[in-house]
Amino acid sequence: MRKKITAALAVLAIATLSACAAAPAAVSTQTLTGLGSESIRVGIAYDSAGRGDKSFNDAAGMGMDRARKELLVEATELTAKAETDEGRTATLRELAQGGNNPVIAVGFLYAGAIGTVAKEYPGTLFAIIDDSSVEARNVVSLLFSEEQGSYLVGVAAAKASKKGRVGFVGGVAVPLIKKFEAGYIAGARSVDPGVRVDVRYLSAPPDFSGFGSPDKGKAAAERMLAGGADVVYSAAGGSGAGVFEAVAAAPGTWAIGVDSDQYASAAEAVKPQILTSMLKRVDNGVFQEIQAFIKGDRSGGVKRYDLEVDGVGYATSNPALKPYQATMEAARYRILAGSVKVPTTP
Known part of the structure; x- marks a missing residue:
């Protein structure tokens, strides 16, 4: 295309x-x-972590960078002015007032703000990642099959574990992150039905600090490692840095990253123990939505990115993953063939 x-x-x-x-x-x-x-002037609103989180926001930013280079669009990038609906509304309103169209909101926390600002600017197309609650002709939802990618890294976790015990650290206990958990557990148990999976969430609504608290991520991972887990998957945004730090201090253990290829962006002291990352191709979603807008697709609705369209996957940067890739690929083909239906709830 x-x-x-x-x-x-x-x-x-x-x-x-x-x-x-x-x-x-x-x-x-x-x-x-x-x-x-x-x-074409595109506006993008990041969540409170902003660019530089080496995860979710950076993945969206990569899509915007690609659109600048390949589609020659102009871009305005803002981070939420405050971690409130009012702050997010002000951020989207500023982008719309500045003549940006489309305007892309990074994360489900923008749902309330999108619902408000889309009514104020009916001639502007708004796209929101990870939420489909707002139904309007000028709002498009970009959704991902996180459970499918998580299933594949769950396969890797069970294959790499020497103790038959792995961990999952979720940022905030919301349905979106539970999709990651569900897929990861299902993937691990497809390899070893008896594998034990330790699960910890760093916060629960209305407290969303679990996405940006590396200290909490480190403490949770340390407890899992002390309990016998030797592979820990983090779906916790910026808190994942703490998980990596805990794993790096425990020889013989592995971390699994999320959203972006976190092996590629990690510090040298941490990198060797990041086995793989579940890739959530937010970069593809952002780029393709801008591309569609340029071609004249300016309607609302829902667009889903799954394994079939390279919407999710896993990173292969660490050579240590190679012994497990054949099993992971076999699992991927089973999902694509429909013989495995990955659960979306634990």
Whole structure:
């Protein structure tokens, strides 16, 4: 699909240059980035952790960076002004007032704000990641099959464990994170039905601090490791850094990251013990939504990213994963074939 779009854009560019060899860069950029002479300005609102979390927000940011490079869009990036509906509403409103269209909200915590601001700006398309509660003609929900990717890293955890005991650290006890837990447990038990899975959540609504508390993540992982777990999967946003720190201090144990390839971004002292990461391709979701907007798809609805469309997967950067990849791939094919239906609740 991208090749077709790139080719079409190239034809437009050649036509523009043929008509006016001395045309300024701004003219060709407008032609390439929109419909007709429309210039596309995209707004993206990160959750409170912002870019630099080496996880969820960074994955979204990668999609925006790719859109800048390949689609030549302009972009405005903001982080939630406060961890409240009012703060998130103000952030989205600022992006819409600034002429950005579409506006992309990173995370389900923006649901209330999207519902408010989408009514104020009916001519702006809003996209929200991980929530489908807002039904409006100018709101599109970008959802992911996190349970499928978590199933695959659960397979890796059970294969790598020498003690038959693994752990799961969830940031906040909400249905979204329970999808990660459910898939992970199912994947581990597909390899070893007797595997023991220790589960800990760092906070529960209305307390969402579990997504940004590395100290809590470290303490939870330390308790699991002390109890005998030797592989710990963290689906806790910025709190995952604490999980990695605890695992790095325990020789012979493994950590599994989430959202982005956290082996690639980890500190050297931690990197060797990050076995793999469950990839949630938020970057693909962000990029493809901007691409669809440019092509004229400006309607609301729901778009789902699963294994079939490379919406989720796992990282292979650490060579230590290689002995387990054949089993993980066999599991992936069973999911794609429909012979395995991964649960979404524990």
